[in-house]
Amino acid sequence: MKRTVFPNRWLPYLLVLPQLAVTIVFFFWPAAKSLYLSVFKSPPFGGRDVFVGLDNFTALLRDREYYESVLNSFVFALGVTGLSVVGGLVIAVLANQKIRGLAFYRTALLWPYGIAPAVAGIIFLFIFHPAYGILPYFLSFVTAYEFNWLLKGWVAMTLVILATSWTHLGYNIAFFLAGLQAIPASVMEAASVDGAPPLKKFTAITVPLISPVTFYLVVVNMVFAFFSSFGVIHAVTHGGPGNATEIMVFKLWKDGFIGLNLGSSAAQSVILMAVVIGLTMLQFRVAEKRVTY
Amino acid sequence: MSDARTTTTTVIDGGAVAVRPRPTVTVLQAETERPRRRVDWNTILVHAALIVAVALVAFPLYYAFVISTQALDEVIQKPPRLLPSAYALENYVEAWRRSGMARLLLNSAVVAVGVAVGKIAISMLSAFAIVYFRFRGASVVFWLIFLTLMLPIPVRILPTYEVVGNIGWLDTYAGLTVPLMASATATFLFRQFYMTVPNELAEAAQMDGAGPLRFLWSFLLPLSWANIAALFVVLFIYGWNEYFWPLLITNTEEMRTVVIGLERLIPRSGTELPTWNLIMAGAMMALVPPVAVILFMQRWFVKGLIESEK
Numbered sequence: 154m155k156r157t158v159f160p161n162r163w164l165p166y167l168l169v170l171p172q173l174a175v176t177i178v179f180f181f182w183p184a185a186k187s188l189y190l191s192v193f194k195s196p197p198f199g200g201r202d203v204f205v206g207l208d209n210f211t212a213l214l215r216d217r218e219y220y221e222s223v224l225n226s227f228v229f230a231l232g233v234t235g236l237s238v239v240g241g242l243v244i245a246v247l248a249n250q251k252i253r254g255l256a257f258y259r260t261a262l263l264w265p266y267g268i269a270p271a272v273a274g275i276i277f278l279f280i281f282h283p284a285y286g287i288l289p290y291f292l293s294f295v296t297a298y299e300f301n302w303l304l305k306g307w308v309a310m311t312l313v314i315l316a317t318s319w320t321h322l323g324y325n326i327a328f329f330l331a332g333l334q335a336i337p338a339s340v341m342e343a344a345s346v347d348g349a350p351p352l353k354k355f356t357a358i359t360v361p362l363i364s365p366v367t368f369y370l371v372v373v374n375m376v377f378a379f380f381s382s383f384g385v386i387h388a389v390t391h392g393g394p395g396n397a398t399e400i401m402v403f404k405l406w407k408d409g410f411i412g413l414n415l416g417s418s419a420a421q422s423v424i425l426m427a428v429v430i431g432l433t434m435l436q437f438r439v440a441e442k443r444v445t446y
Numbered sequence: 447m448s449d450a451r452t453t454t455t456t457v458i459d460g461g462a463v464a465v466r467p468r469p470t471v472t473v474l475q476a477e478t479e480r481p482r483r484r485v486d487w488n489t490i491l492v493h494a495a496l497i498v499a500v501a502l503v504a505f506p507l508y509y510a511f512v513i514s515t516q517a518l519d520e521v522i523q524k525p526p527r528l529l530p531s532a533y534a535l536e537n538y539v540e541a542w543r544r545s546g547m548a549r550l551l552l553n554s555a556v557v558a559v560g561v562a563v564g565k566i567a568i569s570m571l572s573a574f575a576i577v578y579f580r581f582r583g584a585s586v587v588f589w590l591i592f593l594t595l596m597l598p599i600p601v602r603i604l605p606t607y608e609v610v611g612n613i614g615w616l617d618t619y620a621g622l623t624v625p626l627m628a629s630a631t632a633t634f635l636f637r638q639f640y641m642t643v644p645n646e647l648a649e650a651a652q653m654d655g656a657g658p659l660r661f662l663w664s665f666l667l668p669l670s671w672a673n674i675a676a677l678f679v680v681l682f683i684y685g686w687n688e689y690f691w692p693l694l695i696t697n698t699e700e701m702r703t704v705v706i707g708l709e710r711l712i713p714r715s716g717t718e719l720p721t722w723n724l725i726m727a728g729a730m731m732a733l734v735p736p737v738a739v740i741l742f743m744q745r746w747f748v749k750g751l752i753e754s755e756k
Contacts, residue, residue, distance in 0.1 A: 159579055161658060164658060168574055168579075169572040171567075171572075172628055173572070175568065176591060176594055179624070180597050181597075183602035184605075186604075187601060190604065244499050247492050247495050252489055252493065254496075258496050261500040261503070262503055263747075264737050267738075268687075269687035269733070269736075272705060275708060276506050276726070279513065285722070380600055388712075405600060406600075410694070
């Protein structure tokens, strides 16, 4: 707490007003309205809302397509998180070997973070292009299997996972490097003096000491993959082929804005709200324990 | 151990120069085979692995660039040509014209700068109120701001769209920016920073007869530039690359941002010939501004990423 406090009755309220206004008008009011809509059936073209209790939710639980979107979200989020966190850790450990050029390597690996996942998706779309793309071309020498993302769901999923991971890898590298530099050099040197081989040092010292950062990044990457990945799906696959890449956020948009099923879309919003609240709480739990090495 | 070869000078990002001992493993080996100059295979392997990583990360961009410089018959030839061709200018001009790129880039710039400046300004003000005033409801305000972290766009998308529609902000810059301006992370960052500012500064300012706004403007603001720059870069990238919100809120060509506009270059029907060289030229134009911001403001960017996410 500050000792110096400005004595002013109304000024603090004026100062928080802009933030509070945005928060209430565009965050809390709409969130409350989402909760409200989720228990009503609203005719899309006007008319009175009808209270339906939990019908919107039970309808979702009976909807196979919804289960698929949940599964797709997890596959996508775990794929992106796994690739970019593990890849980020390995690269950060390599770059942190007290070699020259750390700043260069960090820059050379960080810049894709500036690329929107949707734009990255468009680039990967061409890399994966069934007729002209370079990846199917080279794979065709190895196998006769047709890597056509327009036909095969898992190829499309791989495409969006790779594109998203590409933009997010540098973020994780930056965090791991910051975390690694907080590990006291004396710890690593002690291990070296004891004759620990590099791989042993990595698994026995680096991984445990960096685990708070890892956990934090896992949560942040999951949140990112769950909630900020509408763009890559919309720009690249539109959820297809079939529903193979239809993640929860995309289905919510499709049902609400294309299908005009407001009640179902709101119920999906509420379920996602529960997911993000859970993940955020987890993140702050970890954040409290973060500085404990 | 004390000769010049056992220490190395590492320039850490930011210009600080630290003299560090070589990795101890090397030193131990060096003692056993001292007289000969050795090739340090360990270091070479690490560099090799990192260069492979850098090349892998750079490849998609290189490929996009190469395609953007080729004529369409080069784009579809087999085996794929991996070298730039001579059609760069033509392709970029055509992609610029066909997508209305000038307007798209202008809109993206307005949104990115608007969101970044707006978030920073309102977050500074509320952090200032929370730290330097004692007022009823301060903790409620703090919690309300905190809770916005748990309300990303998808969980309130339909009603937020409705609210913006009712205000009459569909298809306007206000609609594109204002609803994104609340920021818990920026508020926390400024709050954290103000807490570290010595009390004596505010006391001295009060003694000189400076009111709170004068103090904020003439004392705190000049001290905050590093934080502002760091946040600005991170928020600029966020604003530039936002997809969901601009897609919903705009429905005319004139108000689209570049990330949305690009998608329209991709033909969805089978009747058009997909002009991948133009699409890639468009992608390059959409990604160069934010990537340039990261490269030129790298120090601030890393600081902003790490500190604003705590």
